[in-house]
Amino acid sequence: MKVGVIGGGIVGLSVAWELARRGEQVTVYDADPARGAGRVAAGMLAPTAETAFGEEALQGLMLDSMRRWPGFAAELSAATGMPLGYRTEGTLLVALTEDDLTEVRRLVDYYRRAGTPVEPLAGRALRELEPMLSPRIRGGARAAGDHQVDPRLLLAALRSQRLPIRRVQKDVHDPSSLRDDVIIVANGCGMAAVTGLPVRPVKGQLLRLRGPEPLLTHVVRGVALGRHVYLVPRADGELVVGATEEERGADTTVTAGGVLDLLRPAADLLPGVAELALAETLAGLRPGTPDNAPVIGRLEGTGGPGTVFVAGGHYRHGVLLAPVTAHAVADLVTKGSTDVDLSACGVSRFT
Numbered sequence: 633m634k635v636g637v638i639g640g641g642i643v644g645l646s647v648a649w650e651l652a653r654r655g656e657q658v659t660v661y662d663a664d665p666a667r668g669a670g671r672v673a674a675g676m677l678a679p680t681a682e683t684a685f686g687e688e689a690l691q692g693l694m695l696d697s698m699r700r701w702p703g704f705a706a707e708l709s710a711a712t713g714m715p716l717g718y719r720t721e722g723t724l725l726v727a728l729t730e731d732d733l734t735e736v737r738r739l740v741d742y743y744r745r746a747g748t749p750v751e752p753l754a755g756r757a758l759r760e761l762e763p764m765l766s767p768r769i770r771g772g773a774r775a776a777g778d779h780q781v782d783p784r785l786l787l788a789a790l791r792s793q794r795l796p797i798r799r800v801q802k803d804v805h806d807p808s809s810l811r812d813d814v815i816i817v818a819n820g821c822g823m824a825a826v827t828g829l830p831v832r833p834v835k836g837q838l839l840r841l842r843g844p845e846p847l848l849t850h851v852v853r854g855v856a857l858g859r860h861v862y863l864v865p866r867a868d869g870e871l872v873v874g875a876t877e878e879e880r881g882a883d884t885t886v887t888a889g890g891v892l893d894l895l896r897p898a899a900d901l902l903p904g905v906a907e908l909a910l911a912e913t914l915a916g917l918r919p920g921t922p923d924n925a926p927v928i929g930r931l932e933g934t935g936g937p938g939t940v941f942v943a944g945g946h947y948r949h950g951v952l953l954a955p956v957t958a959h960a961v962a963d964l965v966t967k968g969s970t971d972v973d974l975s976a977c978g979v980s981r982f983t
């Protein structure tokens with residue numbers, strides 16, 4: 633079967649790789665892959681600490697994908713010989729003041745009700761795990777089941793010439809213009825223009841700081857004087873500080889206010905941040921749907937010769953959800969059904 637994938641971001645390339653592994657002839661169409669949110673993403677694989685109020689329906693899919701990540705990472709590294717920066721230390725939740733601790737406890741209660749393991753820790757225990765944290769930290773918790781990956785390394789591996797995927801450097805605006813037997817629309821925020829589905833851009837500003845040594849080993853998600861921030865350390869000394877969430881259409885301007893909103897709580901929680909080089913400031917567009925869950929499934933009535941599927945709207949979780957999305961879409965294409973529970977992701981809820 634000839635399969636065309638519109639969009640060469642994390643989701644499109646993961647789907648393409650899974651289909652190629654199952655023996656299909658896959659072509660990925662994308663004029664400018666550097667546009668995608670994956671280039672900006674922090675890479676938290678955090679079914680616990682990235683769970684948000686009101687997103688309960690997504691929890692099962694997030695945990696399913698998390699279980700697939702170790703195998704997905706090992707197989708992709710083995711197929712390409714490339715590292716992904718996959719790490720398993722977990723997330724620490726930290727609070728600066730007593731009010732911030734009340735907020736962290738509220739989150740911890742919510743994570744527990746959602747069925748993910750979280751261990752409350754006092755400030756001293758947190759600093760034993762991460763000595764560079766501020767001595768003012770009041771307390772928090774550890775979510776040991778969260779992992780992380782470096783999305784830029786992940787994208788480099790998924791784009792490796794060693795994978796049997798044909799790449800065409802052009803955009804596709806109408807799936808019916810392609811001659812492939814099956815077409816998968818996986819073009820992030822471009823999905824609304826191609827399919828009419830309600831996927832909108834949600835702006836996220838993020839900073840990349842750099843020092844000679846890593847300041848942290850765990851991912852730290854913190855609240856400082858009511859401001860939320862996350863800190864994602866890489867082994868080479870990079871520290872990712874994220875992220876704002878803004879409804880500003882397709883705007884990718886990095887603003888002084890955005891940088892301030894991230895640096896202020898980051899330096900409150902981890903004072904050593906002030907000594908690091910500000911290596912990069914970025915803004916990316918998360919593909920969001922009205923209920924924050926992705927759309928995965930068959931799109932009816934497109935009029936062209938090929939069967940059309942969609943895989944998009946992954947919002948804040950596209951890196952985490954890449955393995956389960958790839959598996960589910962490849963099942964739907966090759967077998968017509970999947971054992972993955974896609975009940976939160978139906979296309980029909982928007983058509």
Ligand SMILES: Cc1cc2nc3c(=O)[nH]c(=O)nc-3n(C[C@H](O)[C@H](O)[C@H](O)COP(=O)(O)OP(=O)(O)OC[C@H]3O[C@@H](n4cnc5c(N)ncnc54)[C@H](O)[C@@H]3O)c2cc1C
Nearest residue numbers: 641643668669670675676804820822836916949950951952
């Ligand atoms: C600041 C920030 C932090 C994030 N942190 C995390 C995180 O820690 N963990 C996590 O799981 N997720 C995170 N995300 C979310 C994650 O980046 C997205 O959910 C994910 O990138 C979505 O993948 P995608 O392939 O659907 O879209 P994208 O990554 O946006 O890729 C879309 C691709 O489609 C291509 N395209 C667009 N239009 C067309 C067209 N007409 N024809 C062909 N190609 C087209 C683009 O060039 C691009 O390559 C973050 C996002 C942001 C912005």
